[in-house]
Amino acid sequence: MDLATGIGDFSRRDWQRIEDGELRFALIGLGWWTVDVAIPAIEESDLCATAVLVSSSTEKAERIAAENGVETGISYEEFHDGEAAEEYDAVYVGTPNALHLEYVETAAEYGKAVLCEKPLEATVERAEKLVEAAEGEVPLMTAYRMQTEPAVRRARELIEAGFVGEPVSVRSTNTQPLLEMIPDPDQWRLNPDLAGYGASVMDLGIYSINTARYLLDREPVLARATMRSDDEAFADVPDEVAEFTLTFEGEVPLEATASQNAQEGTSLTLIGTEGSIELDPAFHGEATLHVSKGDVRAEIEDTGIDATGEMREEFDYFADRVLSGGDIGPDGHEGLADMRAIRAIHNAADRDGTVDI
Amino acid sequence: MDLATGIGDFSRRDWQRIEDGELRFALIGLGWWTVDVAIPAIEESDLCATAVLVSSSTEKAERIAAENGVETGISYEEFHDGEAAEEYDAVYVGTPNALHLEYVETAAEYGKAVLCEKPLEATVERAEKLVEAAEGEVPLMTAYRMQTEPAVRRARELIEAGFVGEPVSVRSTNTQPLLEMIPDPDQWRLNPDLAGYGASVMDLGIYSINTARYLLDREPVLARATMRSDDEAFADVPDEVAEFTLTFEGEVPLEATASQNAQEGTSLTLIGTEGSIELDPAFHGEATLHVSKGDVRAEIEDTGIDATGEMREEFDYFADRVLSGGDIGPDGHEGLADMRAIRAIHNAADRDGTVDI
Numbered sequence: 001m002d003l004a005t006g007i008g009d010f011s012r013r014d015w016q017r018i019e020d021g022e023l024r025f026a027l028i029g030l031g032w033w034t035v036d037v038a039i040p041a042i043e044e045s046d047l048c049a050t051a052v053l054v055s056s057s058t059e060k061a062e063r064i065a066a067e068n069g070v071e072t073g074i075s076y077e078e079f080h081d082g083e084a085a086e087e088y089d090a091v092y093v094g095t096p097n098a099l100h101l102e103y104v105e106t107a108a109e110y111g112k113a114v115l116c117e118k119p120l121e122a123t124v125e126r127a128e129k130l131v132e133a134a135e136g137e138v139p140l141m142t143a144y145r146m147q148t149e150p151a152v153r154r155a156r157e158l159i160e161a162g163f164v165g166e167p168v169s170v171r172s173t174n175t176q177p178l179l180e181m182i183p184d185p186d187q188w189r190l191n192p193d194l195a196g197y198g199a200s201v202m203d204l205g206i207y208s209i210n211t212a213r214y215l216l217d218r219e220p221v222l223a224r225a226t227m228r229s230d231d232e233a234f235a236d237v238p239d240e241v242a243e244f245t246l247t248f249e250g251e252v253p254l255e256a257t258a259s260q261n262a263q264e265g266t267s268l269t270l271i272g273t274e275g276s277i278e279l280d281p282a283f284h285g286e287a288t289l290h291v292s293k294g295d296v297r298a299e300i301e302d303t304g305i306d307a308t309g310e311m312r313e314e315f316d317y318f319a320d321r322v323l324s325g326g327d328i329g330p331d332g333h334e335g336l337a338d339m340r341a342i343r344a345i346h347n348a349a350d351r352d353g354t355v356d357i
Numbered sequence: 358m359d360l361a362t363g364i365g366d367f368s369r370r371d372w373q374r375i376e377d378g379e380l381r382f383a384l385i386g387l388g389w390w391t392v393d394v395a396i397p398a399i400e401e402s403d404l405c406a407t408a409v410l411v412s413s414s415t416e417k418a419e420r421i422a423a424e425n426g427v428e429t430g431i432s433y434e435e436f437h438d439g440e441a442a443e444e445y446d447a448v449y450v451g452t453p454n455a456l457h458l459e460y461v462e463t464a465a466e467y468g469k470a471v472l473c474e475k476p477l478e479a480t481v482e483r484a485e486k487l488v489e490a491a492e493g494e495v496p497l498m499t500a501y502r503m504q505t506e507p508a509v510r511r512a513r514e515l516i517e518a519g520f521v522g523e524p525v526s527v528r529s530t531n532t533q534p535l536l537e538m539i540p541d542p543d544q545w546r547l548n549p550d551l552a553g554y555g556a557s558v559m560d561l562g563i564y565s566i567n568t569a570r571y572l573l574d575r576e577p578v579l580a581r582a583t584m585r586s587d588d589e590a591f592a593d594v595p596d597e598v599a600e601f602t603l604t605f606e607g608e609v610p611l612e613a614t615a616s617q618n619a620q621e622g623t624s625l626t627l628i629g630t631e632g633s634i635e636l637d638p639a640f641h642g643e644a645t646l647h648v649s650k651g652d653v654r655a656e657i658e659d660t661g662i663d664a665t666g667e668m669r670e671e672f673d674y675f676a677d678r679v680l681s682g683g684d685i686g687p688d689g690h691e692g693l694a695d696m697r698a699i700r701a702i703h704n705a706a707d708r709d710g711t712v713d714i
Contacts, residue, residue: 003367003511003657004518006360008632010653154360161361275365295661296367300360304652 011150011302015317017326018047023319026052026088026112028079028103029095030064032182038092039068041311047319051088054079079103085110090322092143092315096194097202098122101130108137113322115315117143119206119342120335122196127339131332139321141328142335145314146211150302151287155270155277156215163293164272167216170254172208172268174283178260185233189260197346198227198239205242205258207283209341210330211268212246212254215277219337220246220254223344223355231261244345246357285310368507368659372674374683375404380676383409383445383469385436385460386452387421389539395449396425398668404676408445411436436460442467447679449500449672453551454559455479458487465494470679472672474500476563476699477692479553484696488689496678498685499692502671503568507659508644512627512634513572520650521629524573527611529565529625531640535617542590546617554703555584555596562599562615562702564640566695567687568625569603569611572634576694577603577611580701580712588618601702603714642667 025042027034030053042048052072055061061073074083080102090113093103100121107114114134120142121127134140146152159167178189178199188194189203196202213220225244234240241259248254267280275293285307289300305313321328341357348355382399384391387410399405409429412418418430431440437459447470450460457478464471471491477499478484491497503509516524535546535556545551546560553559570577582601591597598616605611624637632650642664646657662670678685698714705712 002359002518003363004515004520006363007515007648007653007655008520008650010360010655158361158364161359163361163365291364293365296364296657296659298364298367298655298657300653300655302653 007300010154010300011305013313013316014153015148015320017320017324021047021319021323022049023047023090023113023322024049024051024088026054026079026084026091028054028076028091028093029099030055030061031094034092034094035064035068037307037311038094038315039070041308042315044308044312045316045319047323048315052084080106082110085112089113090115090318093117096188097196098126098194101126101133104130104140105133108133111138113139113318115141115143115318116335118210118335118338119196119202120332120339122194124336124339124343127336131336134332139328140332141318141321142330142332142338143314144210144214144330144334145310146207146283147214147330148313148317149287149310150305150313151279151289151300152211152214154300155279155289156217158277158291159215159270159272160217163275163291164270164277165274166272167250167252168271168273169252170212170216170268170270172212172254172256172282173265174204174207175257175259175262175266176204176264177262179233190233190237192236195237197342198242199234199237200239200242200258200260201244201342201345204260205244205256205345206338206342207266208254208256208258208268209246209338210334211279211282212248212270213338215270216248216252218249218252220248220341220357222247223341223348223357224353225345225349226352227346227349234261238346238349242345242349244348246341246345364657367511367657368662370670370673371510372505372677374677374681378404378676378680379406380404380447380470380679381406381408381445383411383436383441383448385411385433385448385450386456387412387418388451391449391451392421392425394664394668395451395672396427398665399672401665401669402673402676404680405672409441437463439467442469446470447472447675450474453545454553455483455551458483458490461487461497462490465490468495470496470675472498472500472675473692475567475692475695476553476559477689477696479551481693481696481700484693488693491689496685497689498675498678499687499689499695500671501567501571501687501691502667503564503640504571504687505670505674506644506667507662507670508636508646508657509568509571511657512636512646513574515634515648516572516627516629517574520632520648521627521634522631523629524607524609525628525630526609527569527573527625527627529569529611529613529639530622531561531564532614532616532619532623533561533621534619536590547590547594549593552594554699555599556591556594557596557599557615557617558601558699558702561617562601562613563695563699564623565611565613565615565625566603566698567691568636568639569605570695572627573605573609575606575609577605577698577714579604580698580705580714581710582702582706583709584703584706591618595703595706599702599706601705603698603702
């Protein structure tokens with residue numbers, strides 16, 4: 001037993017292989033997440049640099065580049081034309097879901113490693129094309145930052161070590177008031193042409209799905225779901241509120257709630273035969289690990305890992321793997337598997353029945 | 358690093374040497390702590406049994422014995438006369454402080470191991486006699502149950518392992534509303550003839566003193582203190598409220614508050630150059646360990662260790678040591694050293710100055 005090391009090294013980078021090197025990024029899509037979180041995260045990182053910003057117009061890209069001390073700003077069109085291609089080694093794709101494919105295709109064409117935001121694309125079919133475009137050409141990581149979140153990594157180690165006994169069930173919630181955060185009913189997350197199957201499972205439920213899979217180290221095999229959209233702003237998407245169950249191998253259920261129109265709430269609880277593990281908050285910074293076994297209860301958090309800290313860990317992990325030529329944990333196939341789970345969830349809600357994944 | 362083991366085995370008995378055996382106790386002094394806490398603790402224990410109860414009259418002792426399924430009840434007088442001496446192997450002395458000496462002398466005479474409540478006696482001189490009476494005759498343990506409290510033991514291990522760096526200071530509080538708990542202004546804790554130097558440092562401050570010494574593994578060398586007694590019930594004792602500072606070797610201060618006339622509050626915080634450790638609550642059951650180092654914060658508790666659980670651990674530790682013939686951690690000399698510190702604290706308050714210990 002070594003509690004001192006366990007706590008003192010809680011946020012250690014057990015994945016780190018290299019100490020030196022630099023991966024220069026082109027950041028594609030300059031929404032608030034890229035500007036407010038990704039750029040500062042790269043600044044904090046050990047192995048990454050922001051070299052190029054890519055947006056709808058050269059003017060916008062250059063303006064935001066100047067504001068953030070970045071050398072080069074180019075338009076999407078210029079990106080596709082290979083402008084400034086010698087200035088970056090990798091791309092971070094942070095555009096609306098339905099636009100991921102085209103940027104990944106271009107990145108692959110120019111031999112640039114790809115860190116692509118989740119969900120991988122708007123539909124399974126497009127996600128398949130995306131994976132195909134990168135495969136054998138360039139490294140591709142799906143940006144599941146929970147997999148490099150220290151509290152989540154420690155939770156997985158505890159489960160692997162048998163701390164909870166056999167997993168019995170997982171309960172996960174990821175909700176937020178999207179229209180208060182971004183007061184625009186025409187935003188892309190509410191537009192199925194850009195978002196894909198829907199608004200809440202694609203954007204929020206995916207955290208529950210992927211984190212449960214990562215913690216359990218198992219695949220989901222069955223989906224059931226109920227969804228509703230009452231608010232006018234959600235008229236075009238089926239899932240203003242979604243409740244879904246994924247049954248993982250070994251009959252372990254994930255019961256999840258996802259909603260873009262509710263009080264912010266993120267938590268994940270995994271109950272086992274001998275103990276339990278809870279992340280609360282779970283998904284958007286400052287993840288806190290709560291564990292219990294018998295009468296012992298423990299709570300551990302790294303208060304320094306806010307959303308930017310999570311992105312810093314993710315960027316450095318990606319850079320570490322690209323620069324060292326190592327395998328990437330959450331690769332394109334994992335992103336694709338989650339797309340299939342999400343499609344099954346939407347189909348299950350449509351049919352009001354159980355769907356095989 | 359092994360967080361799973363560290364948390365899963367949080368309350369492990371790292372002190373345990375033997376698995377089988379039985380130490381039969383005579384419990385001397387049947388106040389609420391003995392009846393409500395010590396007797397149930399012995400029932401929960403692995404290695405202890407309650408064989409004899411000793412009180413002011415045979416009648417009272419027999420009544421409480423019958424109520425608690427104990428075979429034999431005898432009076433203090435009968436105890437001194439060796440009545441039922443073949444029925445027990447050890448004594449637990451839970452009488453008012455100023456009566457400890459006589460029971461320990463008798464126990465030593467009959468060759469019975471002694472677990473004596475803290476403070477060891479009413480004065481340093483009487484405590485010296487007590488230690489002398491046992492020395493070379495029978496095992497003597499001062500009943501510092503914090504030393505077998507799992508959260509406190511883990512805290513000490515963390516400090517030993519360098520988790521906090523160099524200790525910088527300790528802050529400790531132990532307060533309770535005595536007259537609400539025992540609504541009797543004539544109770545022994547407010548009577549210096551029975552309690553000794555005072556009411557609050559002797560009964561409550563001693564937790565701060567002994568736990569700080571145990572955690573730091575150092576001796577106190579200087580004392581400063583201020584005390585006051587305003588409430589009529591505290592007219593005979595100087596320390597209705599006491600604030601004292603003990604300077605430990607290496608110039609580490611313990612700043613402590615002790616009061617028998619305040620809201621219940623127990624906590625101990627040890628700040629180091631690189632981290633900190635806090636017990637809150639600290640002293641009367643359900644001790645919770647809070648640690649921080651850098652941005653990492655952790656909180657661990659064993660909710661099964663209430664006051665009875667603490668006493669169970671203490672009784673089993675004592676029995677383990679007596680039955681195995683092993684050295685006892687908090688022995689008579691440690692109890693005596695704390696008595697000297699308490700005397701110095703009272704002297705420092707009297708003189709309004711610093712006193713060497």
